[in-house]
Amino acid sequence: MPGxxxxxxxxxxxxxxxxxxxxxxxxxxxxxxxxxxxxRTGVRIxxxxxxxxxxxxxxxxxxxxxxxxxxxxxxxxxxxxxxxNPDNRAALRRGGLVIYLRxxxxxxxxxxxxxxxxxLLQTANPKQRLAELFEVRDPxxxxxxxxxVDTSRQTVQHLTHQLLQQLEQKxxxxxxA
Ligand SMILES: Nc1ncnc2c1ncn2[C@@H]1O[C@H](COP(=O)(O)OP(=O)(O)OP(=O)(O)O)[C@@H](O)[C@H]1O
Ligand SMILES: O=C(O)C1=C[C@@H](O)[C@@H](O)[C@H](O)C1
Ligand SMILES: [Mg+2]
Numbered sequence: 001m002p003g004x005x006x007x008x009x010x011x012x013x014x015x016x017x018x019x020x021x022x023x024x025x026x027x028x029x030x031x032x033x034x035x036x037x038x039x040r041t042g043v044r045i046x047x048x049x050x051x052x053x054x055x056x057x058x059x060x061x062x063x064x065x066x067x068x069x070x071x072x073x074x075x076x077x078x079x080x081x082x083x084x085n086p087d088n089r090a091a092l093r094r095g096g097l098v099i100y101l102r103x104x105x106x107x108x109x110x111x112x113x114x115x116x117x118x119x120l121l122q123t124a125n126p127k128q129r130l131a132e133l134f135e136v137r138d139p140x141x142x143x144x145x146x147x148x149v150d151t152s153r154q155t156v157q158h159l160t161h162q163l164l165q166q167l168e169q170k171x172x173x174x175x176x177a
Contacts, residue, residue: 004096013101013112019077069095100145102105
């Protein structure tokens, strides 16, 4: 299958995990905008938030997405907040097929509860925060997505298999059109 696949969704949706598996299965190169920012700055994301604030992090994220979205034959796991910026949404829509990995707030909470590397969830009530983020962002993920995949109660292996089938169907329909 030619082209780029861009994964969007909230923290814990599985963008990094499923993205890696999808890249392996399709032979595409895997990128993760969060990892790219960490590699370029040499520090972890919480440190960027501490030193430059969320605004500084978002500027770095925008630059990385502008660059990666013009590459060829990649799978890109985007940061959970990338869709907040209209320039990022336009770049993703322009550069490839966008897949929204959707999960319930309960599942997102379970998958992120053990991890201290997400500054926006370092609050007294991270589940409430996830619910608020879901409210604001779900419409944006839907706006930008070509494909919406429900990840609740599904293994990474099953999700990858299902995604591959749907992507092949889409590619086939496109060839027939
Ligand atoms: N479908 C799934 N079922 C169960 N656990 C999952 C599933 N998808 C991901 N996970 C687990 O949830 C955790 C978070 O996944 P991952 O880091 O891939 O999310 P993410 O969408 O990249 O989040 P972020 O936006 O914060 O980078 C990981 O421990 C991963 O193994
Ligand atoms: O949802 C968000 O806004 C974020 C998600 C992570 O992927 C990181 O990009 C960062 O922690 C911010
Ligand atoms: Mg990730």
